[in-house]
Amino acid sequence: MENVRKIKIVADSSSDTEVLEGVAFASAPLKIVTANCEYIDDSSLDTSRMVNELSEYRGRSSTSCPNVADWLTAFGDADEIFCVTITSALSGSYNSALAAAAEYRASHPSAKVFVFDSKSTGPEMALIIEHIRDEIKLDKSFESIVESTNHYMKKTGLFFILESLNNLANNGRVKPIVAKMAGLLGIRLLGKASDGGELEPLDKCFGERRAHEALIKRLKSLGFVSGKIKITHCLAESSAKRLADLLLAAFNGVKVKISECRGLCSFYAERGGLLIGYEMA
Ligand code: X90
Numbered sequence: 001m002e003n004v005r006k007i008k009i010v011a012d013s014s015s016d017t018e019v020l021e022g023v024a025f026a027s028a029p030l031k032i033v034t035a036n037c038e039y040i041d042d043s044s045l046d047t048s049r050m051v052n053e054l055s056e057y058r059g060r061s062s063t064s065c066p067n068v069a070d071w072l073t074a075f076g077d078a079d080e081i082f083c084v085t086i087t088s089a090l091s092g093s094y095n096s097a098l099a100a101a102a103e104y105r106a107s108h109p110s111a112k113v114f115v116f117d118s119k120s121t122g123p124e125m126a127l128i129i130e131h132i133r134d135e136i137k138l139d140k141s142f143e144s145i146v147e148s149t150n151h152y153m154k155k156t157g158l159f160f161i162l163e164s165l166n167n168l169a170n171n172g173r174v175k176p177i178v179a180k181m182a183g184l185l186g187i188r189l190l191g192k193a194s195d196g197g198e199l200e201p202l203d204k205c206f207g208e209r210r211a212h213e214a215l216i217k218r219l220k221s222l223g224f225v226s227g228k229i230k231i232t233h234c235l236a237e238s239s240a241k242r243l244a245d246l247l248l249a250a251f252n253g254v255k256v257k258i259s260e261c262r263g264l265c266s267f268y269a270e271r272g273g274l275l276i277g278y279e280m281a
Contacts, residue, residue, distance in 0.1 A: 005079060005080055006024075006077070006078045006079045006080070007023065007024065007078060007079070007080045007081075007082075007136055008023075008024040008025070008026065008075065008076060008078035008080070008081050008082070009023055009024070009025045009026075009081075009082050009083075009084070009129055009132050009133060009136075010025070010026050010027075010028065010071070010074045010075055010081055010082070010083045010084070011025075011027055011028070011083070011084040011085070011125060011129055012027065012028045012029075012030055012065065012066055012084075012085050012086055012091075012093045012097075012264075013027045013028065013029045013030050013041035013042065013066075013262055013263065013264055014030060014041075014086040014091075014093070014121045014122060014125065014262075014264045014265055015027070015084065015086075015118075015121070015122065015125035015126050015129060016122050016123065016125075016126060016232045016259060016260070016261055016262045016265055017125070017126050017129055018043050018262070020129065020130075020133055022133060022137060023133045023136050023137070024076075024078065025129075025133075026073075026074040026075075026076065027042070027043075027074065028066035028070045028071050028073070028074040028093075028097075029041045029042045029066060029070065029263075030063055030064065030065055030066060030086075030091075030093070030263070030264040031063060031064045032050065032054075032061065032062075032063050032263055032264065032267045033061065033062050033063065033064065034054070034057055034059060034060070034061045035059045035060065036057070036059075037053075039263055040263075041262055041263030041264050045262065045263045047234075047260065047261065047262060047263055047266050048235055050263060050266065050267075051234065051235055051266050051267075051270075051271055054267070055271065060170070061167065061170070061267070062171055063171065063264060063267060063268075065086075065091050065092045065093035065096055066093060066096055066097070067096055068096055068099050068100045068103060070096075071083070071096060071097050071099075071100030071101075072100050072103065072104060075100065075104050075113070077108075078111070079108075079110065079111050079112070080111070080112045080113075080142050081101075081104070081111065081112070081113040081114070082114055082116070082132045082136075082145065082146075082149070083097050083101065083113060083114065083115040083116065084115075084116045084118055084125055084128055084129055084132070085097050085115065085116070085117060085118060086118060086120075086121045086125065086264075087117065087118060087119045087120055087121060087193065087197030087198070088117045088119075088197060089119070089196055089197035089198045090173050090197065090198065090199070094115065094117045097115045098115050101113040101114075101115050112142045114142075114146045116128065116149060116150075116153070117197070118153070118197075119153075119193060119195070119196065119197030120156075120157075120158040120193040120197060120277070121158070121193070121264075121265060121275070122158065122232050122261065122265045122269075122275040122277060123158065123230035123231065123232045123259075123275050123276065123277030124156050124157065124158040124193065124230075124277035124278075125277075126230055126232075126277060127156050127228060127230060127277050127278075127279055128149065128152065128153060128156065130228075131148075131149055131152045132145060132149055135148055135149070152279070155279055155280045156277065156278065156279045156280075157192065157193065157222070157277070157278055157280075158192060158193040158275060158276065158277050158278075159190065159191070159192045159202075159215055159218065159219075159275075159276040159278070160189075160190070160191055160192070160193075160199075160269065160273065160274065160275050160276065161188050161189070161190050161205075161211045161212075161215065161273065161274045161276070162182055162188065162189050162191070162269060162270065162272075162273045162274075163182060163187075163188055163270065163271070163272040163273065164182060164183075164270045164271075164272075164273075165178065165179035165181075165182050165183075165189065165270075166179060166270065167267055167268050167270060168199065168268055171268075173199065173268070174199050178199070178201050181201060181204050182204070186206060186207055187204060187205070187206060188204075188205045188207075188208065188211040189201055189203075189204060189205075190202050190203040190204075190205055190211055190214050190215055190218070192218075202214075202218065203218075208239055208242070209242075212242065212243045212246050213246070215243070215276065216246060216247065216250045219250075219251070219278065220250070222280070223280070224251065224278060224280060225251060225252075225281060226251050226252060226253040226254045226255075226281050227254065227255070227278060227279045227280055227281040228254075228255050228257075228278070228279045229247055229254055229255065229256045229257070229276060229277070229278045229279075230256075230257050230258075230259070230276070230277045230278075231243060231244060231256065231257070231258045231259075231274055231275070231276050231277075232258075232259050232260060232261045232265060232274070232275045232277075233258065233260060233261060233269075233273065233274050233275075234260075234261045234265065234266045234269045234270060234271055234272065234273040234274075235266075235271050235272070236271070236272045236273065236274060237258070237260075239272065239274060240258045240274055241258065243274060243276070244256040244258055261273070261275065
C-alpha cells in the first residue's frame, strides 16, 4: 500500500486563524487572565464580549502562552508537523513549542516536526501558514517546505496601528515611554515588528487617515508594489475597510483580506487596533 503522509499545520492562537481549508490544522490557545476570569483563546471565545468586559475592568490582566501539553494536543498524531509561533522576543510560546516538539519526536521516532519562530504575530503568521498550506498542496517534501518557508518569511512583514498600548505596557511588552506615544485621544501609533521580533514604533499620527497614509508611505519606501496584504482588526471593521480601499488605490493588483483579531491579539491590539501583514511580491 502507498504510504499516505499525515501532515498537519499547527499554530498558537495569536495567528488569528481558526480554520484552514485543504489541510489539517490546529490552533493551540493562549490565555488572557484577570482576577475574575480566564479567557481561553479558542473558537468558543466571544472576542468582542471579552474586549467589552476588559474595558470595564480595573484590575491586573495578563496572558499566558500554550504549555507543552497544549502543543502536544494540537500536534495530535501527525507524521509531519509544521508549527508556527508568535515572536519568541515577546512570548514563551516558541520555547514551549520546541519542548513539545522534542517530546513528540521522542515518543514518535519517525515523525518530523519543525517549529518556526514567526518573529511576528497575527496576519503575518497567517500568511506564513498559508504559504505552508500551498506548499503541502503541491506535495513538496518536508525538508523543502521548511526551506521555502524560511525563505518566504524574509519577504513578509507586519505593521500595526494602535490607539492604546496600555495592555502591552502593563505586561512589560513595551516600555512605558512607547505606550505614552499613543496615550492621547485621537493619536495612533504606527509601528512594525522589528527583524528581531520586537515592537518597533515608527510614526505618531494624528487621526486615522494620517495613520493609514503613513502606513502606505512606509510600504512604498520598502519597495512594496503588490502582493498579499492581510488586515486583522479589533472591533474596527470600518477602519480596516477604509485602509483596504486606500491600499487598493495605492497598489495595483494588491490582494487585501480583512478579518477579526481573535483573543490574544484583541487583548494587546485593543479596541480600534489594526494589524497589517504583507508579503513582498
Ligand atoms: O506569552 C504570552 O503571554 C503572549 C505575549 C504576547 C505579547 C505581544 C502580543 C502582540 C499582539 C499587538 C501589536 C503587534 C505587535 C507586534 C510585535 C512583534 C499584537
